[in-house]
Amino acid sequence: MANQSIPDTPLFDRNGSIRGYRINKMAMSLGQAANREAFKADEEAYLDRFGLTEEEKKAVMSRDWHEMVRLGGNLFFILKISAIDPTPITRIGAAQAGMSHEDFLYHRLGKRAAHG
Amino acid sequence: MAKIIGGLGTSHVPSIGVALDKGLCDTPDWKPFFDGYEAGKEWVREAKPDIAVVVFNDHGNTFFLDRVPTFAVGVADSYNPADEGWGPRAIPPFEGATEFAWHFVDKLVERHFDPLVCREIEVDHGMQVPMELFFGRPEKWPVKVVPIWVNTIQYPIPTPQRCWDMGKVLREAIESWPTDERVVILGTGGLSHQLQGARAGFINQDADRAWLDGIAANPEHYRNMTREDYVEQFGSEGAELIMWLVMRAAMNEKVDLVHKHYYAPASMTGAGMVVLENAA
Ligand SMILES: [Fe+2]
Numbered sequence: 001m002a003n004q005s006i007p008d009t010p011l012f013d014r015n016g017s018i019r020g021y022r023i024n025k026m027a028m029s030l031g032q033a034a035n036r037e038a039f040k041a042d043e044e045a046y047l048d049r050f051g052l053t054e055e056e057k058k059a060v061m062s063r064d065w066h067e068m069v070r071l072g073g074n075l076f077f078i079l080k081i082s083a084i085d086p087t088p089i090t091r092i093g094a095a096q097a098g099m100s101h102e103d104f105l106y107h108r109l110g111k112r113a114a115h116g
Numbered sequence: 117m118a119k120i121i122g123g124l125g126t127s128h129v130p131s132i133g134v135a136l137d138k139g140l141c142d143t144p145d146w147k148p149f150f151d152g153y154e155a156g157k158e159w160v161r162e163a164k165p166d167i168a169v170v171v172f173n174d175h176g177n178t179f180f181l182d183r184v185p186t187f188a189v190g191v192a193d194s195y196n197p198a199d200e201g202w203g204p205r206a207i208p209p210f211e212g213a214t215e216f217a218w219h220f221v222d223k224l225v226e227r228h229f230d231p232l233v234c235r236e237i238e239v240d241h242g243m244q245v246p247m248e249l250f251f252g253r254p255e256k257w258p259v260k261v262v263p264i265w266v267n268t269i270q271y272p273i274p275t276p277q278r279c280w281d282m283g284k285v286l287r288e289a290i291e292s293w294p295t296d297e298r299v300v301i302l303g304t305g306g307l308s309h310q311l312q313g314a315r316a317g318f319i320n321q322d323a324d325r326a327w328l329d330g331i332a333a334n335p336e337h338y339r340n341m342t343r344e345d346y347v348e349q350f351g352s353e354g355a356e357l358i359m360w361l362v363m364r365a366a367m368n369e370k371v372d373l374v375h376k377h378y379y380a381p382a383s384m385t386g387a388g389m390v391v392l393e394n395a396a
Contacts, residue, residue, distance in 0.1 A: 005344055008314035009352050013271040017181050028180050031199050075311040075353075076176035076269060083201030089131070089311070093384050096316035108317035109381040 020072020283365025
């Protein structure tokens, strides 16, 4: 399948899978409680264990969701990073869309304002 | 012989599980969503299935990118819920319909499918949430399960036609299984959503509503769509709707749409369900 056929819609193909392997492998490991503790105790050391590049480390440590995906991170793996903080998925969505959280909720997801 | 008593289609959004865990079902965000499932639960209680075949995808919880099966079938005695980063959820393990699952694997290979066959594996929200939506939160699940995993994460994902073909083999396996067990098939995933890219948050309510009717009355239309069509209409992650085709293909050409429910947004997703029964 061609990757860029639908605007603003990256598909997780072989390029993303190859490029994002380290980030995704690190994120996958956070499905285990002991690894979550190690991540929380020393995030940078934990990322080094998985051989993340400086660019990848920066994206993870600053919780730059847009950048993590650009570097090949797949949402389903990196959600395990968000579980540690925790960051709601709608905030990650807003970061992808380049919108404020409020705008994202109301304009993209069509939620009604709480005090409408 | 065993019998297909119905086909269920449903979303499997992880936030649904969180809402159940945190007791949020009666909050304004969630109540209309859960209320719509009551009819489906009631149907399941009366239909009394013995086996639930659940078609879903793993979400980076059980399969990593080191090995990605296009289709996998569980033949385990039991399946524990996977820890998805939030700690294990307080739901009971699922008992496997081991013997029927092996029979299904035999049929698949006879019919030229090549599944990964799994004897020890956990199941993520893709299976947990549909089971909770239709069976509630019992101390012990009242059915045995057969998990079928479909890769919808890493491209190439299977074609809609291939999912359809698998459903035909599933039907053949059920109808050649020499017990009087009652089988319900759950096709899960969707409806429209997109989690990645600048189009994140994309929801297509019109396409979702058309899907819920169309999957019953006009599945040919959806079988003939390309994967690109799915991504375009339902979003990059909404393309997991192809998994409903496994369930639909196992049913009769004509079905009755017994129950239907739609709600959006559930978290970032158009969400809903159908209950289908075979028509004469
Ligand atoms: Fe899914």
